[in-house]
Amino acid sequence: MEAWRILGVARDSDVATIKRAYALKIKQHRPDTDPVEFQRIHQAYKALLATVSRQQSPNRERTPTTQAFSSGLIFSQQDEQGEAVAVAPAAAETSASPQLDPPQPEADAEADAAHQETERRRQAARQAQAELVQDRILQQQARQQAFDAILQRVTENFQNQHSLIRLEPWQFLTTSPWLLDGEFNHQLSLSLFKLLVAHYHELNTHKRRTSRSRKRYGPVQPSYAVLALFDQLFNWQGQQTWLERYADEQVARPIFNRLHDGPDVDPVKGLRGHATVLKVERDPEPAKATFNWENLVGWLVAISLLVQMFKAVFFR
Amino acid sequence: MAIIGIDLGTTNSACGIFLDDGIKLIPNRLGDLLTPSVVGLDDRGHIIVGRTAKERLIQHSDCTVGAFKRLMGTRHQIKLGRQSFTATELSSLVLRSLKEDAETFLQAPVSEAVISVPAYFSDNQRQATKQAAEMAGLKVLRLINEPTAAAIAYGLNDRQQGTYMILDMGGGTFDVSILEFFEGVMQVHASAGDNFLGGEDFVDAMYKAVLAELNVDKTQVPAHLEQRVLMQLETAKRRVSSEPTQTLALDFGVQQTEFSVTPEWFSSVVVPLLLRVKAPIERALNDAQLSPDDLDDVVLVGGATRMGVFRNAVGRMFGIIPSCHLDPDLVVAMGSTLQAGLLARNAALEDIVLTDVCPYTLGTGVLNHENPNAPNLLLPIIERNTTVPISIERTVQTSSDNQTQVHVEVYQGEHRVAERNIRLGELTVPVPRGPRGQEKVAIRYSYDMSGLLEVDVRVLSTGKTYSTQIEQSPGMLSDSEIARGRERLAALKFHPRELEANQVLLARAERMYEASLGDKRQAIGAVTAQFEATLERQIPAEIEAARQRFVELLDSLDVEEWF
Numbered sequence: 001m002e003a004w005r006i007l008g009v010a011r012d013s014d015v016a017t018i019k020r021a022y023a024l025k026i027k028q029h030r031p032d033t034d035p036v037e038f039q040r041i042h043q044a045y046k047a048l049l050a051t052v053s054r055q056q057s058p059n060r061e062r063t064p065t066t067q068a069f070s071s072g073l074i075f076s077q078q079d080e081q082g083e084a085v086a087v088a089p090a091a092a093e094t095s096a097s098p099q100l101d102p103p104q105p106e107a108d109a110e111a112d113a114a115h116q117e118t119e120r121r122r123q124a125a126r127q128a129q130a131e132l133v134q135d136r137i138l139q140q141q142a143r144q145q146a147f148d149a150i151l152q153r154v155t156e157n158f159q160n161q162h163s164l165i166r167l168e169p170w171q172f173l174t175t176s177p178w179l180l181d182g183e184f185n186h187q188l189s190l191s192l193f194k195l196l197v198a199h200y201h202e203l204n205t206h207k208r209r210t211s212r213s214r215k216r217y218g219p220v221q222p223s224y225a226v227l228a229l230f231d232q233l234f235n236w237q238g239q240q241t242w243l244e245r246y247a248d249e250q251v252a253r254p255i256f257n258r259l260h261d262g263p264d265v266d267p268v269k270g271l272r273g274h275a276t277v278l279k280v281e282r283d284p285e286p287a288k289a290t291f292n293w294e295n296l297v298g299w300l301v302a303i304s305l306l307v308q309m310f311k312a313v314f315f316r
Numbered sequence: 317m318a319i320i321g322i323d324l325g326t327t328n329s330a331c332g333i334f335l336d337d338g339i340k341l342i343p344n345r346l347g348d349l350l351t352p353s354v355v356g357l358d359d360r361g362h363i364i365v366g367r368t369a370k371e372r373l374i375q376h377s378d379c380t381v382g383a384f385k386r387l388m389g390t391r392h393q394i395k396l397g398r399q400s401f402t403a404t405e406l407s408s409l410v411l412r413s414l415k416e417d418a419e420t421f422l423q424a425p426v427s428e429a430v431i432s433v434p435a436y437f438s439d440n441q442r443q444a445t446k447q448a449a450e451m452a453g454l455k456v457l458r459l460i461n462e463p464t465a466a467a468i469a470y471g472l473n474d475r476q477q478g479t480y481m482i483l484d485m486g487g488g489t490f491d492v493s494i495l496e497f498f499e500g501v502m503q504v505h506a507s508a509g510d511n512f513l514g515g516e517d518f519v520d521a522m523y524k525a526v527l528a529e530l531n532v533d534k535t536q537v538p539a540h541l542e543q544r545v546l547m548q549l550e551t552a553k554r555r556v557s558s559e560p561t562q563t564l565a566l567d568f569g570v571q572q573t574e575f576s577v578t579p580e581w582f583s584s585v586v587v588p589l590l591l592r593v594k595a596p597i598e599r600a601l602n603d604a605q606l607s608p609d610d611l612d613d614v615v616l617v618g619g620a621t622r623m624g625v626f627r628n629a630v631g632r633m634f635g636i637i638p639s640c641h642l643d644p645d646l647v648v649a650m651g652s653t654l655q656a657g658l659l660a661r662n663a664a665l666e667d668i669v670l671t672d673v674c675p676y677t678l679g680t681g682v683l684n685h686e687n688p689n690a691p692n693l694l695l696p697i698i699e700r701n702t703t704v705p706i707s708i709e710r711t712v713q714t715s716s717d718n719q720t721q722v723h724v725e726v727y728q729g730e731h732r733v734a735e736r737n738i739r740l741g742e743l744t745v746p747v748p749r750g751p752r753g754q755e756k757v758a759i760r761y762s763y764d765m766s767g768l769l770e771v772d773v774r775v776l777s778t779g780k781t782y783s784t785q786i787e788q789s790p791g792m793l794s795d796s797e798i799a800r801g802r803e804r805l806a807a808l809k810f811h812p813r814e815l816e817a818n819q820v821l822l823a824r825a826e827r828m829y830e831a832s833l834g835d836k837r838q839a840i841g842a843v844t845a846q847f848e849a850t851l852e853r854q855i856p857a858e859i860e861a862a863r864q865r866f867v868e869l870l871d872s873l874d875v876e877e878w879f
Contacts (some may be wrong), residue, residue, distance in 0.1 A: 009760030026669050032458075032659075032765050035705040041673070042703050072821070166589055225588045232591065272354065272382030272516070273373050275545065276395040 003044035003051075018048050129260055140211070146178045157196050165223040173233060189234035190246070196230075197247040200254060224258060231259050319428045319457060319660050320418050320774040321652030323465070324407060324445065326385040327619065329353050329489030330649035331414045331429075333422065334657025336664070339469075339650050344417045345816055350645060351414060356380030357397045358819075359747070363808050368816055372545045375639060375830070382404065383834050386488050388448075390407060390442035402551060403803030404448045408805055411452035416670040421556070429454045430656040432648050434489040435461035435675050438728055439740050440732055440827035442767050451802045459766040461494035464504055464672055465651025466617040471497040472668070474831070476745045478612035479505075481600070483593075483630060483638070484648070485736050487515035490593065492600040500667045505604035506701040507675040508596035515553075518586050522549045525585045526566070526575060538569045544831065552577045557624030563755060563820040566706050583625050590629045597633065602666045603701040673701045679741030681734035683724040685713045692734040694727055697761045707762040711776070714747060714755045722747055722757050744784045745773050818859070821866055828873060835871060843869050 009023045019178055022045040029037040153172060163169035178184045203219050231237055237259055244252045271277065320342070320482050322331045328350040332341040344351045346367055356369040358377045363370065364380075379397040387394070387403035396399050401409075411431075418426045435447050442459055449456045463482040477498045477616070484491040491509035495502060523546055527534055537545075548564050554588040555562060562577045600606065614630060616638045622629070630638050632651065642650070677700040681692035698709050723744050727738025760772040762841050772783040825844045829837055843866060850862040 019498050019501075023501045023669070024673070026501065029670055031671055035707070035764075038671075039703075039706055076425070105321075168584075171587075210605055225591075228588075228591060271384060271386070271394070273356075273377045273380045277387075277395040278395065278400065302583065303524075 003047045006041060007043035009048075013052075014229075015049065015052055017051065018045065091271050143178065143181070143184060146176065147184065147188065150176060150178075150188060153216060154195065155194060158199060161220045164199070164220055164226060167223075168224045170226060170229055173229070179233060181219060185234065189236070192230060192234070193236070193243060193247060196255060197251050201248070204251065223256075224261075227255065227259055317655040318418075318422055319424055319430060320415075320425060320426055321465075321654065321656040322411065322414055322429050322431045322650060323646075323652055324410065324431055324448075325353055325382050325384070325486055325648070326489065326516065327353060328645065329410055329878055330646060331415060331418055332649050332656075333651035333661065334653050334665075336662075338664070339648060339657075341649060341653070342414075343423045343746055344413070345420070346820060350647075351410070351417075352382065352384040353385065353407075353410050355384070355396070355401075355409050357486075361397065361399075363713045364816075365409055368820040368823055369818055370832050371827055374540050374827050375549065375823070377539045379544045383488060384811075386512065389438065389442075389444040398596075403473060404444045405451065405606055405801060405805060406444065407448035408451035408533055408801070409455060409808075410776075412805070415787050417576065425451065428454055429456050430458045430459050430652050430659065430832045431456055431464045432462045432652045434484075434486075434509060434511060435463050435491045435493060435507040436489065436511050437767070438511075438676070438738055439767070439769050440738075445489055446766075446768075447798050447801075450798055451805055456651070456766070458655060459768075460652055460655045461491070461493070461504075461507060461672060461767070462489075462648050462651075463491045463507065464495070464502075464670070465615065465649075465655060466615070466647045467493060467495040467497075468502055468668075468670060469496070469647045469651040470615055471502050472665075473642060475559065479587070479606070479610055480556070481597075481611050481614045482617055483597070483621065484617040485593075485620040485626065486514050486648075487516050487620065488512070490514060490596065493601050494604045494606060496661075498595050500669065501522055502668065503703075504669045504672045505606070506600045507673055508600040508603070509594055509675065510596055513589065513592050514595065515618075515623075517589055518553055518623070519546055519550050520619065521585050521589060522553065522577075522582070525581075530566075530568075530571065530573060530575070532568050536568070536570050541567055541569050544859070549577075553582070553623070554819070556582045558811035579624070586625055590625060594633065595631060605684060608634055616640040617644050618648050622844055644817055649741055650651060670828070671703050672765065672767075674698055674704050674706070674767065676700045676728050677730055678726070678728050678769060679734075679737075679760055680710075680712070680741075680759055681727060682712060688715075694726075694734040694737060696727070697759065698763055700730065704763050704767075705765050707760060707807075709760040711756050711758045713753045713757075714750070715752060717752045718749050719752070719755070720746060721772070722755075722775075724757075724759055724771070726769070727759075740769065741771075741784065743771060743773055743782060743784045745775060745780075747775050748777060783846070817862065821847070821863065821870065824870060825866075830869065832873075840870075 003192070005174060007018065007025060009021045013021075023232060025041045026038055031038040059177070104223055112113065150173070156171050157163040160169075173179065179188070199219060203221065206219055237256065240256050318333055318373070320333050323329060329352075330341060330350050334338055334340075341349050343349055344366060348367065351366040352370040354366065356364045356372050356376060358364050369380055370382065373596045381394055381396060384394060384403040384406045389403075391402065394403065410589050411429075415426055415429075418622075428447060431445055431449060433442055434871040436872045437445070440809060445459060446456045446699045463484040466484055467480060467482045470482075479494065479496045482491075482493045482495060484493070489509065489511050490508065490513040490661060493507045497503075513552065526532075526545070526549070527537075533776060545566055545568070548566065552562050552564060556577060556579055562576065564575050564577060566573055566575050577634060608742040611634070612742065614634055616627070616630070617640070621640065621644055627638065644673055654665070655670070658668060658670065658765060677694075677696045678698040679694045679696040682695040684690045694741065695710065696706055698706060712722075721744050725734065725742045726740040727734050727737040728740055731737050745757060758774045758776060760774070762770045762772070764770070767831075770783065772781055774781045822844065825840055829840045829844065832840065850859055
């Protein structure tokens with residue numbers, strides 16, 4: 001391969017050797033004085049490093065960075081746990097099933113005792129299972145209750161227009177441990193998204209209906225901070241295609257556009273002191289002397305007036 | 317010829333020089349290493365720069381301005397008194413002040429400099445910085461990215477091999493860079509950032525929250541009182557992690573009230589800002605194809621990283637305590653100075669090579685083939701976080717029959733749709749008439765070590781080359797405009813240098829007088845009158861002694877932390 005030759009290293013070199021060779025080479029061909037050769041060396045170096053790291057650890061698992069940070073990773077772990085809960089009753093059944101085998105008639109008394117024993121165990125297993133089911137039901141109920149409570153607050157927030165531009169009314173979302181539950185998170189995400197899409201729909205129709213002067217009494221545009229919080233909690237941008245299909249794409253698109261545009265920033269706001277700032281978009285157009293009829297008429301009127309005045313003065 | 321290194325910051329600036337025994341930061345005329353990036357006019361229309369101007373922000377807020385770095389590369393005109401300036405011109409005044417201080421310190425003329433800019437500064441903003449220097453009579457040998465500067469300062473300080481993440485939050489910008497140091501090579505793997513996230517935004521957030529909580533109408537607050545409240549909040553911000561409760565006496569003109577600042581209140585106010593820290597960090601890690609575990613250390617740079625909430629947020633994110641053993645306010649200036657030493661080929665730095673990246677994608681608009689009526693798409697030519705200097709060529713073809721011109725638009729940004737990125741400029745080249753797709757032009761983008769872009773367009777059939785250094789973008793000045801700007805600024809009178817020390821004290825006394833009440837106010841008024849009387853007599857030795865006493869008195873009375 002070309003790259004080995006450019007750096008002048010043996011084919012079985014390790015990372016440290018490659019780095020040393022690269023360092024040596026680029027000290028001879030510095031980026032500021034010899035940019036072309038530097039770039040060639042740099043490309044070779046990058047290619048070699050990639051090859052070597054592939055060889056040394058062919059199937060090294062790397063946690064994708066975004067996942068490590070974002071709640072994504074937490075969600076997936078919780079998903080597994082959620083599954084574990086779902087699987088548990090089935091496991092109890094299988095472990096109980098050997099007990100369900102019909103007892104062998106060996107001796108009556110023994111069989112009887114055995115039968116009783118089996119019966120007791122069966123009972124216990126059934127009870128355990130019932131408890132588990134009960135547990136699940138309770139958990140389901142708790143989950144449902146939490147969900148309803150959150151959804152209620154969310155709906156209330158949506159009714160109060162003001163809360164769509166402030167972050168505080170939504171802070172309670174971040175404190176709910178249920179958000180770490182994958183299924184819960186997903187459901188809440190969908191409900192919230194639906195509400196938001198409905199709000200945007202209202203915004204659109206309102207915009208069409210009313211004149212500009214009355215616009216400020218209509219529904220408000222949610223602020224970036226609020227949308228960003230939702231996005232952070234529910235990873236909306238990660239599921240953009242899916243969500244757009246789920247809701248009406250036309251209505252949902254502005255939400256993602258807003259998220260993509262990032263926070264509002266007005267550089268002028270940050271200035272210190274109280275100097276007046278004039279915004280000049282581009283060079284002022286040089287004023288062109290243009291001929292137009294209005295000018296001509298004006299001149300004619302002016303001249304005729306002058307003539308009249310002359311007449312008045314000199315030919316009295 | 318000496319080359320100085322300059323950190324031209326949003327809030328503070330500093331400069332230094334690489335001498336044989338290492339980095340030497342240059343004190344300004346008042347003996348401080350940091351010069352506030354504040355410019356103002358005094359009563360006679362003379363220019364004042366630095367701490368004196370900062371002291372005057374409250375009493376003379378209509379002819380004093382700070383934080384103008386945010387407007388670099390735009391054509392906004394900032395009015396000071398009867399004159400108006402662009403951010404480039406104001407920066408140039410700060411640079412001129414730094415240059416004079418350096419010349420006094422070195423006892424030699426200085427004409428060349430390395431200036432640091434935020435890594436995420438666009439081509440526009442870089443050009444503007446360069447022009448500001450030219451107007452101040454400084455030739456820019458290199459623009460260095462701030463986190464890179466910070467990184468080399470750290471790298472050379474420790475001489476330790478490894479991979480580091482540098483988080484640089486200054487007054488107005490937030491930058492992230494990942495840097496590897498090995499065998500004398502300092503290689504930047506990736507940079508990302510937010511051009512509008514800095515310490516000043518935290519103060520603004522506090523101000524907004526206070527107004528909302530006290531139900532004060534922002535438009536009703538007089539300008540100078542607003543400035544004072546901002547300064548009080550800034551002081552509170554600095555102290556918030558060390559003091560459990562601070563009680564501020566706020567005066568809004570329409571309403572005087574006490575307001576208590578607690579760490580809890582502060583962290584609830586700045587949450588939205590801290591949320592914005594995460595995205596650039598993730599992007600930098602992704603682009604460098606590293607996971608947080610691969611980092612040997614996380615280094616904090618910039619005055620705003622002193623905030624406890626910021627440190628906690630970063631600590632939580634990485635699960636480690638970030639390090640910051642160099643002064644976060646000065647480390648960028650130290651790095652710029654090192655770069656200046658590198659360029660001067662100082663023997664002590666002979667074996668160091670620095671490589672940097674282009675922090676954003678640069679491309680051109682091309683027709684969307686699937687839907688020709690839709691807006692143009694961005695064809696990336698230089699992908700973000702490519703190691704620079706680099707020169708890449710892409711070939712495009714005509715998109716309609718009988719086309720006689722190809723319009724090459726230059727964009728910077730990551731959006732798929734060309735228009736939604738930052739437009740840097742355009743270039744129209746003529747091509748021979750022919751059927752669609754017959755004529756091909758090769759577009760070459762060259763990006764240099766200072767982060768400046770050059771575009772060449774070659775028509776393949778005729779072999780003609782058209783080139784441009786991006787010109788048409790707003791905020792860009794032609795050479796004649798720069799020359800005119802330089803003349804205009806040179807004609808401006810600076811406040812007499814030797815009087816500055818006295819001036820800054822009087823401005824400070826004036827501010828303190830207004831800020832205090834009762835006995836304290838009387839005391840300040842009395843010592844000020846005494847000092848002014850001494851100045852009138854114009855006996856240098858006497859003034860010197862009086863100034864000493866005056867400083868001590870003011871120090872004992874002042875409660876606000878300024879630097």
